[in-house]
Amino acid sequence: MTLVELKELEKYAKLEGSELGEIVDILLCMKESYLSELSDDFIDVLEKELKFHLNNFRSNCKIVKKEVIITNMVEELDWTGSYNSF
8 A cells, every 4th residue: 555545544544433443543553563573464464454444435435524613611700799808
């Protein structure tokens, strides 16, 4: 896989938000960090698995940007009288 494809898959995995995204992220981490410790056969299977997930994301979803406005509830003091010091 090319670096562009790996970055695209990483973005899909991050946005996916469930166990699937976490699994794909772990697979990407294995690909990026542990190649010297993995057998050639395992690397081939890993590459196929990553390609499968990238094609699955490309075929079944699209990345959509949308504006999200979040309102947070906070508590504060509302002084109704004067402050009395002792």
